[in-house]
Amino acid sequence: MSEESFELRVVDVVEETADAHSISFEVPAGAEEQFTYKPGQFLTLAVPSDQTGVAARCYSLCSSPGDGGPLTITVKRTADGYASNWLCDHLREGDTIRMLPPSGIFSPVSLDADLLLFAGGSGITPVMSITRTALREGSGRIVLFYANRDERSVIFAGELSRLAAEHPDRLLVVHWLESVQGLPTQEQVRAFAADHASYDAFVCGPAPFMKMAVAALKDLGFPRERRHQEKFISLGGNPFGDLHDREVAEHEIEDAEHDPDDVSGDVSGDEGAPAAEEDQPQGPVKLEVELDGEQYVFDDWAPGTKLLEHLESKGVKAPYSCREGECSACAVRLLEGDVKMLHNDVLDDEDIADGIRLGCQSVPVTDTVKITYH
Template identity: 70%
Template sequence: MDIESYVLDIVDVTAETDDATSVSFAVPAEAAEAFSYKPGQFLTVAVPSDQTGLAARCYSLSSSPHDGGPLTVTVKRTASGYASNWICDNLKAGDTLRVLPPSGIFTPASLDADLLLFAGGSGVTPIMSIVRTALAEGTGRITVFYANRDERSVIFAGELSRLAAENPERLHVVHWLESVQGLPTAEQLRAFASDYLDRDAFVCGPAPFMKMVTSVLKELEFPRERRHQEKFVSLGGNPFGDVAELQPSEPAASDEQEEGGDALPDGMPTEPVSLEVELDGETHSFDDWEPRTRLLDFLESKGVKAPYSCREGECSACAVRVLEGELHLLHNDVLDAEDLADGIRLGCQALPLAEKVRVSYS
């Protein structure tokens, strides 16, 4: 089943720094529900490509769903990034871009919680959405540790300064500049984070930065439920449905292989499986989940609006936590060993390994 995509009008393109651009979209009234979103989520956009027809990329929303402003993503160009360079060099107000509705789970469970937010470079984009929204709608205290190469590369410098000045009792922003202080060390990050052990921590930025911060938070015994890391990669597949036009045909899957994935595991049930799903405060129960049908596909067939984005195992938008039973992943490019040990699985790639499975999307 293809994801429904939308062609949105671009109403504004703003240069945030020399290499970062914010792109704002107008959402038509008939698509307003589809584009309602939570702070920290992302859009998947279709960037035209002469070689493949399109390049699908995920970009975090920097706007807040609570201030009435336009839907906005912020994109930082990378040296070898075709899509980011195309967006920064070509888009202008009046253009259109094909996008999928917002997705992702990098979002606070409560806007009233005290937050510790770590951002590296363009990783500030979802952090900015969280800050804006929590200040507007929540009551908690917010501390932001924001690392950049130099002063010129600080995205949203003026906005963060303004928000901190307007909310001195709630928002504290610490800027770390490599040009002045060097790269932050684990010891320095540990000393900083140790003052905020009771907070919900969110981390987004370059992989080495996220790895170091996450390791520090683990050492400080931040529990898994209060430690969040943004996870998506450049998509290798195409979630927009034009697969035949965009990639060469592949050999048909054999009976022993799920299409687009690895060989099916031993021990899979041979009869329909019992499934219980907790989603948005509701519990859905079924007794007819066919073992060779992926979890997301099955839920969609039952009319359950489960979250997803790429359908390729390359983002965490469809992540579930296994409460009972077990799931096999046909493909996984985003969950690490700790995620898997904690029972986190990707719904778009999950097949049952037990006669009864219970999962939660919370």
């Protein structure tokens, strides 16, 4: 099964740095509602691939909802990466590309909160959207720690200094250049964050940077609900099922050998390993769901059926993106009972201990399950 995807036209391409392009899209008439978004959310693009039909990749929106501007992502070339280089090399004004609507949970609950933002390299993209939006619509203070390899690799340098000058009492931007100061250490970040220990923290960047920053926040006692992370990974699956089937059929893969450019992974549409029989309840499960202020109760959730699929079968528009347990757009919180995830690439032990689960991969293991989307 695949989510409804849309073809969007490129209206602008800006070379931000030598290896990062901002690409803006026009939302097609009639799809405005689907493309409303929160700061920090991402789009999932269907990047054409000769080998698999599509390489699905997520890109955070750096634009700010509600400012009247187009939807914009910023793509940084990954060394030897397939999709990021394809997007930077091929997409030009007037081209179109297929994508899924905005998704994700890396977004402040309140734009009035004080925000402590950590961005490393291209991790600035969702952080930029949060910063732009909170400055325009919110009232809190924003402290941004922004790490880059060197001065030339700083994306949005000009706009950040302009925003900091316009909002001297609300925005503080601290640039950290590896070429000058070396890699930031946990102790340095801890010392920096200590003055802002009551803020809501958001962390996005390369894996080692995130690990270090999150460890520093944990050291300072930031509770889970004030520690948000966005992991930039490449999806292994393909939520554009129809595109894959059609285009692969057209391309009739001639060479079965692995192409080093093709790292889009398994696109077989595999539904994942079924839950072991002994883990499954014997009969239909009672499910209670809180979503967007609505309450739903169903008493016929079949053991072995994934939560997202059950909700879709009931006509409930629950959020999701990759459907593969890789992006967290479908995250829910357990309030009662338990589920088992068939696959999970994003939630860590602490998330799981906090009751967070991925809706696209969760099957019931108790007779009653109550969850909330947040």
